[in-house]
Amino acid sequence: MTDEHATPQTPTPGNANPDEGATAAEPTVAPGPEAAERHAAADLPHTPDDQGSEEAVRRKKRDIPLVAVVTGTGKGKSTSSFGMLQRAWARGYRSGVFQFVKGGKWKVGERKAAEALHASGAGGTIEWEIQGKGWTWIQRDMTESEDIAKAGWDEVKRRIAEERYEFLLLDEITYPISWGWIDVEDVVATLQGRPGFQHVVLTGRNAHERLIEVADLVSEVQNVKHPMQAGIRAQQGIDW
Numbered sequence: 152m153t154d155e156h157a158t159p160q161t162p163t164p165g166n167a168n169p170d171e172g173a174t175a176a177e178p179t180v181a182p183g184p185e186a187a188e189r190h191a192a193a194d195l196p197h198t199p200d201d202q203g204s205e206e207a208v209r210r211k212k213r214d215i216p217l218v219a220v221v222t223g224t225g226k227g228k229s230t231s232s233f234g235m236l237q238r239a240w241a242r243g244y245r246s247g248v249f250q251f252v253k254g255g256k257w258k259v260g261e262r263k264a265a266e267a268l269h270a271s272g273a274g275g276t277i278e279w280e281i282q283g284k285g286w287t288w289i290q291r292d293m294t295e296s297e298d299i300a301k302a303g304w305d306e307v308k309r310r311i312a313e314e315r316y317e318f319l320l321l322d323e324i325t326y327p328i329s330w331g332w333i334d335v336e337d338v339v340a341t342l343q344g345r346p347g348f349q350h351v352v353l354t355g356r357n358a359h360e361r362l363i364e365v366a367d368l369v370s371e372v373q374n375v376k377h378p379m380q381a382g383i384r385a386q387q388g389i390d391w
Contacts, residue, residue, distance in 0.1 A: 216348045217367040222325060222358035225372035226390075229322050232352050233261045239318035239350070240265075240274040247316040249307055250281045251300055252323040252355075260388065278316075280306070300327035304338075314347040325355030325362070335359045 219235075221228045239246050248265065262279055269277040280303070304327075310316065327333045339361050342351055353362060363369055379385075 214348070215367075216345070217350050218342050218365060219350070219352045219368040219370075220358050220362050220366040221352065221354045221370050221372065222356060222363075223370075223372035223374075224356060225374035226377060227372045228354045228356075229261070231370070231372075232320055232322065232354050233265075235352060236265065236277070236318065236320055237268070240268050240277055242275065244275040244317040244350075245315065246275055246318040246320070247278045247310065248280065248320045248322060249303055249324070250279075250322045251303060251327055275317075297327075297330075297332045300332045304333045308337075308341050311341060311345050311349060311351075314349065317348055318350045319352070321351065321353045323355040324353050325358045328359055328362075329357055335361050338362070339365050 219232075221232050236246055236248065248262075250259075262281070265277045265279055268274060304324075307319070307321065311319070324333070324338075328335050328338065342365055345351070353366075358369075
């Protein structure tokens with residue numbers, strides 16, 4: 152039986168769990184020197200024993216392919232996911248982006264940045280597919296949004312099956328799923344059965360509960376305050 156009046160014991164940084172406070176959402180104890188050493192060593196050069204689907208210097212053995220869902224009503228879902236894309240590129244990953252809502256005439260800043268990164272040759276590769284008037288691998292002009300979304304998803308499945316990417320971003324795919332254009336159970340089965348090493352990130356509002364169930368990482372972006380509420384319109388450099 153514990154004494155409710157006993158003085159609580161505060162762990163000292165030197166004796167704390169090496170990761171205590173370092174990875175918690177709301178750390179209450181500053182990480183000790185052991186944690187600092189472990190985190191400093193996280194970026195050590197690769198060794199010949201490291202595993203990779205194409206080159207044996209690409210990943211650490213501890214790396215596990217993840218499914219991530221970034222959803223919610225707030226601004227920042229795609230923005231944070233493109234941040235992960237940049238990290239994947241920096242680590243030499245073969246990366247792909249499918250945008251299921253934004254059209255070809257919408258010149259978003261993140262695509263321009265990704266094209267510059269890809270062209271630099273300093274990291275991995277980035278392939279970018281947008282809805283527009285039809286995906287780039289389709290010869291005919293598709294004007295119906297539902298047909299475009301279905302064709303896009305079919306191509307995603309093909310590329311997942313052939314392990315074309317190590318990092319795949321399906322931007323705003325939750326919308327065609329919510330509208331019934333893409334079967335959520337087909338998405339779930341594809342994600343769960345994907346071969347090799349493939350991180351997959353899905354973004355958009357109102358993520359289906361089945362996506363939440365199968366995801367390894369789920370983040371919800373909440374709207375606390377938005378400039379549109381004050382009549383400020385979307386602008387370059389912030390919104391696209």
